[in-house]
Amino acid sequence: AKKEGKNNFQFYDESLNSRIYDRLQIENELRKAIDSEQFSLRYQPIVDLVSGQLVGAEALTRWDHPELGSIPPDQFIPIAEETGLILPLGERILRMACKELKKWQFADTERFTLAVNLSIRQFYQPNLLKIIQGILRETETDPTRLTIEITESMTMNVKKASSILYQLKSMGINISMDDFGTGYSSLNCLKEFPIDHLKIDQTFIREISGTNGNKNIAATIISMAHTLGMKVIAEGVETEEQLHFLKQHNSDEAQGYLFSKPLAAGEFHLLIDKGFVY
Ligand code: C2E
Ligand code: CA
Numbered sequence: 001a002k003k004e005g006k007n008n009f010q011f012y013d014e015s016l017n018s019r020i021y022d023r024l025q026i027e028n029e030l031r032k033a034i035d036s037e038q039f040s041l042r043y044q045p046i047v048d049l050v051s052g053q054l055v056g057a058e059a060l061t062r063w064d065h066p067e068l069g070s071i072p073p074d075q076f077i078p079i080a081e082e083t084g085l086i087l088p089l090g091e092r093i094l095r096m097a098c099k100e101l102k103k104w105q106f107a108d109t110e111r112f113t114l115a116v117n118l119s120i121r122q123f124y125q126p127n128l129l130k131i132i133q134g135i136l137r138e139t140e141t142d143p144t145r146l147t148i149e150i151t152e153s154m155t156m157n158v159k160k161a162s163s164i165l166y167q168l169k170s171m172g173i174n175i176s177m178d179d180f181g182t183g184y185s186s187l188n189c190l191k192e193f194p195i196d197h198l199k200i201d202q203t204f205i206r207e208i209s210g211t212n213g214n215k216n217i218a219a220t221i222i223s224m225a226h227t228l229g230m231k232v233i234a235e236g237v238e239t240e241e242q243l244h245f246l247k248q249h250n251s252d253e254a255q256g257y258l259f260s261k262p263l264a265a266g267e268f269h270l271l272i273d274k275g276f277v278y
């Protein structure tokens with residue numbers, strides 16, 4: 001028993017060590033990679049549920065490290081936030097997204113916006129608006145084609161958040177509230193913010209088709225958003241059953257593997273040229 005205990009301890013110790021090592025290694029590699037060509041974006045279509053037409057995309061960051069392979073954003077974004085590396089990285093991501101958006105041609109009347117995720121640290125950096133303005137000018141991007149995705153945790157400081165959001169809105173930029181339902185924003189505050197779209201988190205979309213799933217949550221979020229004058233995007237839609245339910249309950253838009261996985265720039269460009277309709 002004693003021997004077993006020792007082995008268990010060693011096992012635990014090793015895995016703890018390796019986790020710390022992984023984290024440090026990612027942090028070190030991230031520092032080195034910031035100015036490299038290792039980051040790229042994928043674009044996931046967002047579809048209008050009445051017309052089936054493409055009305056937007058979300059830019060999602062990929063990191064392909066020459067030795068470590070592809071490292072998922074869920075692993076490096078939190079480390080980038082903790083270390084502050086998200087500031088230079090986030091700026092690059094926004095610049096890459098705007099450059100790509102500029103290549104896609106849309107008629108003036110055609111609806112289309114590209115959504116970029118913002119982290120909390122970026123959101124509260126003192127020169128956020130200057131940085132965004134600089135990138136829009138430099139890439140000659142129409143601000144009304146850009147959407148910024150924020151999360152509920154960013155709106156805890158109601159006064160400050162609302163001031164930033166109103167300034168972004170006055171520049172013509174669209175605002176989406178991401179992962180809605182997983183955080184703690186008060187409904188009372190929600191109506192104070194100039195939010196265009198509420199994105200229902202995938203966990204509630206999964207409930208629609210689960211055996212003991214609570215479909216009511218998704219339906220409630222949709223009607224609440226509409227009451228507050230916001231449009232709804234359902235995230236993580238994978239099945240026709242989910243789509244059917246969402247249409248029935250008047251969700252405006254949707255995004256998920258059912259329509260398309262996130263695509264490389266070239267693939268996404270082809271999709272636009274073909275005039276994608278689901
Ligand atoms: P998110 O913003 O909620 O992005 C949606 C995630 O769901 C993406 O994962 C997307 O690939 C995935 N997804 C889309 N459709 C489906 C579906 O039908 N089923 C399932 N199971 N998943 C689906 P991804 O690309 O791995 O990104 C994970 C998270 O990393 C994002 O969650 C976001 O929080 C963060 N992230 C990604 N790119 C960026 C970025 O450029 N900046 C910041 N700050 N965060 C980012
Ligand atoms: Ca997002």
Ligand code: CA
Nearest residue numbers: 178179199235
């Ligand atoms: Ca989300």
Ligand code: CA
Nearest residue numbers: 178179201202
């Ligand atoms: Ca998420």
